[in-house]
Amino acid sequence: MGGLRELVVARGRTNGLDVVGIADASPFLDALHALETRRAAGLHADMQFTYRNPRRSTDPRRTLDGARTLVVGAVRYGSVAATPEAIDERGGDANGSTTGRPLGRIARYAVGDHDAVLRRALRSVAEDLHNAGHRAVVLADDNALVDRAAAHRAGIGWFGKSSNLLLADLGSWFVLGSVLTDAVLEPASDPVGDGCGTCRRCVDACPTGAIVADGVVDARRCLSWLLQSPEPFPEELRAALGDRIYGCDDCQEVCPPNRRSDRRGEGVRGGGSDRIDLLWMLGASDEDLLRAAGRWYVPGRDADHLRRNALLVLGNTGDGRDPQVAAALTRFLHHGSRSLVDAASWAARRLGRSDLIGEAAGPRRAS
Ligand code: B12
Ligand code: SF4
Ligand code: SF4
Structure with a gap:
């Protein structure tokens, strides 16, 4: 038993996992309770994912009959410097320059393919388990497992008040995944103790007040979800969206362990632009837009969903006097999609260009 445990931990580390932990695969009853009570309270905002079937996502044995162990891995994504090459692929003027052009900001986890590193490393662990005669399934960001609860039980981190899993001394700039197996491997003995103490920076910094209790996020207010949700973007939260076009990092940016990790310069991996x-988004074809969005979760892979978000962000960041901005707004004010007309109208008003809608010009930045 000891030999196989050491082998899989070493295999995971060699193949790209920054941290590896072992947990037993019994049901996650606290997570089941959290999913059911939050769903009953509406905090899940109709999200599916782990909420689709909480009994399944919190009981690994429903995914693999006879499952005994989870080998949990974490891969750091960290800070990513913008690279001009990636900006070129996603816009810029005729010379490829984005200077002075309105840009949307992409959350760190969506820049660079950390998921691929994670999955490759987990697959190598699963292969070792198969070779030793065991069954093994890779689960990462999958509806069948609550990843944070697994990582917590594996003793690799604590639940922050932001609800993110913070790895001991390393912070939360990590993606998480597991290999579920019928092998019996010695689990971590103790969970990592709370490291937040009296800090509440994430709660105070959340631009929409979405962290409604310690460790509890109300998805109806969380910008990260609202950018993915197929439902209309609530009008009262559009100004708070700022320049975010995919994901939101505010509750992590302010977090002291993350700031320390940023200062140490850790985690630059992958690449790509965060802008x-x-x-360009508002002029691109469906095909180009979806290609640029890459692995983003886009409901129905509908390019208009991305255009709607781009119009809202343009309303927060654009200059209504810029003829290119005015032209883009005008184009969408006459679009066939109600949601795009609504977003363009909101943006025009906010940029002081109500005249484009046929109303008297309003004050700039009115929301
Ligand atoms: C649904 C989902 C979301 C939803 C809802 C998030 C949420 N907090 O519930 C939305 C779309 C908003 C979202 C956003 C983000 N997500 Co997300 N998401 C998921 C997903 C698919 C399921 C999570 C889930 O089941 N949530 C349900 C609730 C019940 O879980 P929970 O909040 O973790 O609840 C626990 C705590 O509340 C804790 N708890 C209970 N009582 C108490 C009391 C105290 C005092 C404390 C501190 C804690 C605590 O126990 C609960 C049960 O375990 C997972 C992937 C997966 N399959 O697990 C990724 C995942 C959680 N997301 C991830 C990431 C990276 C993000 C973002 C950072 C992305 C971004 N930059 O925009 C944000 C962070 C927002 C935030 N503050 O949580 C990572 C988390 C990595 C990490 N280090 O924690 C995951 C694991 C994906 C992955 N495989 O890497 N996400
Ligand atoms: S991701 Fe953004 S909106 Fe969501 S809880 Fe964190 S700071 Fe708030
Ligand atoms: S900001 Fe403070 S309270 Fe929030 S997760 Fe980080 S350490 Fe914990």
């Missing part, structure tokens, strides 16, 4: 040119 995207909004005017």
